Amino acid sequence: MSTNDDTSVSTRDTGDGRDLRGAPPPSMSVWAPPSTASVALDERPALVFPGQGSQFVGMGRDIYETSLAGRAIFDQADDLLQFSLSGLCFDGPGDELDDTYNAQPAILTVSVAGLEALRERLAAMGRHLEPLYVAGHSLGEYAALVAANVLDFPDALQVVRERGRIMKEASERRPGGMAAIMGLDLTTLERVVTKAREAGEVVLATLNAPAQMVISGEFVALQRAVELARAEGARRSAMLRISIASHSPLMKGASQGLSEVLSHVPLRDPMVPIVANVGGQVLRTAEEIRHELVQNIVKPVNWTRSVREMIEGGGRTFVEVGPGKVLSGLIRRIGDDVKTVNVQEFIAEHLPLPGASGQDNGESRAGGDARGSGIRDGGKGTTDRGTKGAEE
Numbered sequence: 001m002s003t004n005d006d007t008s009v010s011t012r013d014t015g016d017g018r019d020l021r022g023a024p025p026p027s028m029s030v031w032a033p034p035s036t037a038s039v040a041l042d043e044r045p046a047l048v049f050p051g052q053g054s055q056f057v058g059m060g061r062d063i064y065e066t067s068l069a070g071r072a073i074f075d076q077a078d079d080l081l082q083f084s085l086s087g088l089c090f091d092g093p094g095d096e097l098d099d100t101y102n103a104q105p106a107i108l109t110v111s112v113a114g115l116e117a118l119r120e121r122l123a124a125m126g127r128h129l130e131p132l133y134v135a136g137h138s139l140g141e142y143a144a145l146v147a148a149n150v151l152d153f154p155d156a157l158q159v160v161r162e163r164g165r166i167m168k169e170a171s172e173r174r175p176g177g178m179a180a181i182m183g184l185d186l187t188t189l190e191r192v193v194t195k196a197r198e199a200g201e202v203v204l205a206t207l208n209a210p211a212q213m214v215i216s217g218e219f220v221a222l223q224r225a226v227e228l229a230r231a232e233g234a235r236r237s238a239m240l241r242i243s244i245a246s247h248s249p250l251m252k253g254a255s256q257g258l259s260e261v262l263s264h265v266p267l268r269d270p271m272v273p274i275v276a277n278v279g280g281q282v283l284r285t286a287e288e289i290r291h292e293l294v295q296n297i298v299k300p301v302n303w304t305r306s307v308r309e310m311i312e313g314g315g316r317t318f319v320e321v322g323p324g325k326v327l328s329g330l331i332r333r334i335g336d337d338v339k340t341v342n343v344q345e346f347i348a349e350h351l352p353l354p355g356a357s358g359q360d361n362g363e364s365r366a367g368g369d370a371r372g373s374g375i376r377d378g379g380k381g382t383t384d385r386g387t388k389g390a391e392e
Contacts (some may be wrong), residue, residue, distance in 0.1 A: 049140035067117035111143035111322035166200025183235025264273035280305030
């Protein structure tokens with residue numbers, strides 16, 4: 001069984017400036033998405049970062065091959081972790097990538113590499129990134145913290161590596177799992193969970209989008225909840241291939257362990273508004289963020305509320321920075337008048353390399369500077385890119 005910890009389960013079913021480290025140089029304009037039929041010139045984007053379950057073998061390889069800044073993030077991760085995390089992202093094997101101990105730093109690295117690739121390409125065009133908001137789904141909060149200059153990437157990487165280890169150990173002490181429930185309203189699902197709790201611990205784990213939620217807890221109680229949800233008319237009610245009960249009281253020991261880890265990590269106040277998972281509100285201080293990260297493991301992710309907070313604050317364009325399109329599908333279900341795009345697609349369509357015409361020939365031309373025949377080395381080869389989709 002997989003030990004994934006996050007719960008953005010939906011896309012398999014849906015089908016689907018200011019420098020963050022300082023003020024922008026006077027010569028650089030603040031970035032807004034290019035003017036197209038669907039994206040207005042004056043809009044500032046909200047950056048959103050996916051969580052676990054979005055990983056797939058081959059993720060991040062296109063960033064590594066076309067962006068020097070993105071490649072530097074992968075190389076830094078390999079050096080810090082003292083093994084080829086990049087090779088695991090690009091070549092697998094899938095079962096090792098799915099292990100929460102590896103998946104958490106892998107997804108963080110791909111997300112931050114995408115962020116740096118976006119910054120790099122904008123800088124080459126004399127533009128500058130100034131997000132309206134940043135937010136991440138569970139694990140994705142750590143990449144959002146890097147984007148908001150709360151955490152440096154090396155610190156974030158070490159924290160999520162420990163987070164994965166702690167959560168895996170907690171799941172061995174208190175086994176559990178998760179289940180996806182689709183097609184029920186919140187009131188009905190709360191009634192189902194209350195009834196199923198007679199069989200053991202089970203709670204709402206994520207509110208991903210209207211009528212699209214995940215529950216978490218002990219296996220017997222989960223199975224009972226799945227049966228009750230079907231009886232209530234759920235469109236989908238199924239156990240997930242996950243052997244960890246994220247966002248539930250079963251992770252209390254992991255929350256305590258993470259609190260100890262974070263007590264030794266310096267956090268800064270955010271330079272960009274960051275929207276929390278647990279309460280869906282804007283976090284403005286390092287201490288608020290520290291509390292959120294500890295609570296995130298045992299409390300439900302209210303992604304619906306988080307997205308609505310950003311929309312109510314003026315967010316209309318959402319750039320998903322990380323593997324896949326998990327969050328894009330959820331956001332379109334939450335907001336009617338929103339636009340979503342994955343960062344790699346956005347770069348390819350709107351920020352082409354100078355002289356690039358369509359198909360990439362495998363040469364790195366990051367910043368318009370050719371670097372020879374292929375940027376890959378050290379065995380970081382290509383694989384067929386299979387979209388695994390979000391399982392949680």
